[in-house]
Amino acid sequence: MNTSQFSTKERILGAAETLFARHGFAGASLRQVTSAAKVNLAAVNYHFGSKDNLIEEVFRRRLDELNGRRVAALKGAGEDASLDALLGAYIRPALELSLDTDGGSAFVRVLARAYAEHNERLRKFLSDNYGHVLRLFAAQFAKQLPHLSKEELYWRLDIVSGALTYAMADFGVIQRRAQDSEAQHRALAAEHLIHFAAAGLRAP
Amino acid sequence: MNTSQFSTKERILGAAETLFARHGFAGASLRQVTSAAKVNLAAVNYHFGSKDNLIEEVFRRRLDELNGRRVAALKGAGEDASLDALLGAYIRPALELSLDTDGGSAFVRVLARAYAEHNERLRKFLSDNYGHVLRLFAAQFAKQLPHLSKEELYWRLDIVSGALTYAMADFGVIQRRAQDSEAQHRALAAEHLIHFAAAGLRAP
DNA sequence: GGCGATATCAAACGATCGTTTGAAGCATAG
């Protein structure tokens, strides 16, 4: 019988997300995770098999949602969406995730750590599961930026992805204004990013 | 008597840099580091006091050089340097560091990890020691971009920093062309970044 | 040559790591 409204698996995933964001994959131990989740130490290996599998599940849970929203936003923007609309469809779901009060803001930092890890297994996992979304967007960007070669376009989208990862994880040095909430600060970051990226993509 | 041309301290710093880049600060053990450096395990605590101090020294060694070059490039560009020249003065020293065959390419990944760590001690260390360089550049950018408010300018420079960190650490999905060397690939990334960032900064 | 300082060494410290084990708890189906 669970004393919480969440299942053991869900509690582990939530705690792992928070602790991976804070201390990294190697830095957060299963003892910390299970203790924060208020479950037995052995529960991780019982439900997920290993720490590595747990890490992968932390990604899957959020990225399915994130990329689903991106694709939905892309379709919602129509066949001839403007550059700003395309950027919004890509960036705003990430922003919304980062504003999720229930772990999403931790997850965007986990995602940034994953990039820093440069881990081949994770890269393959991300590419296999979500590469098609990137290609979907690239095709639409190409229509709005016909003066760019495919190669040039990919370089620029790569730059946008980097800036987005960095911005959502709040790595920057910009101090939040006192009158802004954390959510407003992130929203501001996203709007600046969209504006900046639109100009960068349009460059000759 | 050292069998190598490098001192024990230097060998430790070099090995630590490589292994921190590959496995992270928590993920790389002192046993791995001292083994790769071909020194005794106790040497780290003898020469640096602790693992945390070693991490800080890894940063200091490279960042003194990097930011020195940036300031020199800024001065070399003259008082009324163009936007592209300013961006070049900021970005190219980072590129050159990433091309350094003797650990520099590892270090840019260590730097990216440091951002992902979100570690307060490291952030303070970086801000204390190198914040003045950022302000120096900001002042010059402001002269070239008089239409931007100070706040707006800082947002955009923050975006550039994020994209730069991401690009130098080679986090992106862009595949290196077969005919390009690793160095050429990085150089290409830097040029794309300068071009993109210049347009983004100039946006209304 | 001998002496103090500096450096390196093998070995061990207690703590913590991911994982495994086997028993106990608990729901549901027969």
Place this chain on the structure above:
DNA sequence: CTATGCTTCAAACGATCGTTTGATATCGCC
């Protein structure tokens, strides 16, 4: 009711962690 299949539990596994110790080696200097 008992039997069955999940799930949870405390405890322990061997391995590895950062750090410390005290002996040994190596150096510059009088």
